[in-house]
Amino acid sequence: MRKVLYNRFGDEQVLEVQEQPTPTIAKNQLLIQVKATSINPLDWKIYRGEMKLLSGSKLPKGVGIDFAGVVAQVGPGVTRFRLGDSVFGLLDVFKGGALADYVVVTEAVIAPKPAAISFDQAASLPVAGLAALQIVDQLAVIGRGHEVLINGATGGVGMFAIQLAKKRGARVTAVVGPAGVQRATQLGADVVIDYTKQDVRQLTQQFDAVIDLSDKLTFKAAKKLLKPGATFVNTLPSPQSLVLSFFHNLFSSRKRKILILKPTAAGLNTLASFAQDGLQIPVEQVYDLANVRQAYQETSQGKVKGKAVVVLG
Known part of the structure; x- marks a missing residue:
């Protein structure tokens, strides 16, 4: 699978799309096929090395926190989701790794995607x-x-x-x-x-x-x-x-x-309810994975107002 990684701290040029093994899941985990990942200011503060005291210095690191996608595998301990469900959620805010074809999560960090919004919009919502x-x-x-x-x-x-x-x-x-x-x-x-x-x-x-x-x-x-x-x-x-x-x-x-973000399934479900009832989620710019460096360069320079999204398929 494709995944965006960086092996040193720096500007957008450190970001690389690499081939990685598709991760395996444990009993209480799900494998999500990612459709879209949104861009957040915390992403570039981490890969530039500005947050080392909170994110750590161990490399390589993945980038991207929130995502939307489809459940591809379900562990036997999972009770709230089934194969094929459309979901949205987020990974650890200081570890990242959502800019990948697949991510492994628990039920605590995802929620059902509201039918009223797109994958791009859903990926823009969690963080x-x-x-x-x-x-x-x-x-x-x-x-x-x-x-x-x-x-x-x-x-x-x-x-x-x-x-x-x-x-x-x-x-x-x-x-x-x-x-x-x-x-x-x-x-x-x-x-x-x-x-x-x-x-x-x-x-x-x-x-x-x-x-x-x-x-x-x-x-x-x-x-x-x-x-x-x-x-x-x-x-x-x-x-x-x-x-x-x-x-x-x-x-x-x-x-x-x-603010120190504390992700909860209850919070995601509240947002899903608001989104279903008409919460506006303006996605200003959509990039494909091949242009991930451009995506981060333009957003970090303030050229994109509102949310920007990277689509993975």
Whole structure:
């Protein structure tokens, strides 16, 4: 089978499509024939060597976290899925390996693919969708009447965060670039700010939650935007930021929280239900496996807004 691997850390040129043996499954595992894999910023942060403390330095490594495909083999201990079922899910976020013709998973990290969405859309949902769900429901605990600011609101996580925050009854202010203004409005944002025309740091309004998905709004700058008891969330964990946020939260009513994605089957099923009911999953660009380097180069340079997908057949 084909699999994307890298044997050293670096830019997109380290990615290689290699022939590998098709993996075998154990009693409680399934073999999934992958139809599509989506691209996430965490992918390139890992293969560039920026996350070694969390992902480790052992090589070679695979790339790609979330996927959609068809059940090709079922272990005897599996009870919820059958041969031929269409599913979507994700692998360990720091190990990757989903950019391959086949992956081995357990029932805990997959869910049935909603009939209403394509494999491309389903592959785009797990990482970004679960991240948004965890931010909205667990970290920021967004509810009816809350004022929420989402900075970087039309990237992969942002486009789901807008929709989920609205589902929870919040009023959403989305901060985007010029190309994202129309998309943010379509996704349901109540107020859309083009950061090239207005500096979000100069806003006088305060919010119940400020969610930074761009890695450009620091907690120090965001504090003036937070109501007492409000929460600031960002999505790029590092050992230093985790320690700083822990000690900060001991003494301040304005909380600083960092997303560490925790995949669950329950979360995937919640997203599947939302998708079946009309959750928008815009796939902006589709690449084939032969162009995987181009795919990562263009997405990492910000040339693709929303989700990008690599198809495997």
